[in-house]
Amino acid sequence: MAANSSPFKIILGSSSVARRKILAEMGYDFAIMTADIDEKSIRKEIPEELVVALAEAKAEAIISKLESLDNQNKDDNATLLIAADTVVVYEGVIREKPSSKEEARKFMKDYSGGQAATVSSVFVSNLKTGFRKGDWDRVEIHFHEIPDDVIEKLIDEGTVLYVAGGLIIEHPLILPLVKKVVGTTDSVMGLPKALTERLLKEAL
Structure with a gap:
């Protein structure tokens, strides 16, 4: 699908x-802005309320940034802004990015042979019409035992320090240890x- 021909910007x-x-x-062309x-x-x-509130706050910050730039060439096409946030929930407790290597290590030891959930939000704003709506999606992940040497390799490499709950499942070292998603x-x-598709459709 030629995304460039879409009548809206993302x-x-x-x-x-x-x-x-x-x-x-998903086939979209888009610009990137950060809040x-x-x-x-x-x-x-x-957690479901937290991720939606965080995504909404990111959207608000970007919208005010765009307004202060005020270079919105007023074309007829809508601009849709997608903001998102994710947290990990372990035994009912919300986990954000680990604050240290020690915390990342503890997080991963907790998941070993156990389970955690991710709660991800998407918040879509139509900058032309003022439409704004957010929603969330929850996923449960069950793990096999995670060997200590795998945990140490992941910490040395560092990626886990920058993700919610120190949890990644697509990493080649972790993938084989994921029992069920x-x-x-x-x-x-x-x-x-x-969820993103649904909110984009609603926004238009």
Whole structure:
């Protein structure tokens, strides 16, 4: 599908490589803008509420950035902004990015032989009409035992320090240790495709 011919522009409000990859797989062309928000200032007890609130805050920050640039050449086409957020939930507790190697190590030891869930939100804004809506998707991941040497390799390599809950499932070292995924991997990686499609359609 020739995405360039689509009657609307898309901005992905995320610097996440995984989210960029997923949106490109969906066949869309898009620009990237990032929001610098203080995620720690937004607190909710319920993970589903937290991820939607965080995605909405990112969207608001990007929209105000765009307004201050004010170079919106007023064309007739809509611009759709996609913001997203993901947290990991382990035994009912919300986990964000590990604050240290020690914390990442503890997180991964917890998952070993156990399970965790990811809750990912998508928040779509139509900058022309003012439509705004967010929703969330939850996935459960069950793990085999994760050997200590695998955990150490992942920590040395560093990727796990930059992802929610120190949890990655697409990594070649972890992939064979994933017992079962109840849900979709795109959701675990931060952008649930079906939810994104649904919100984009609603936004138009």
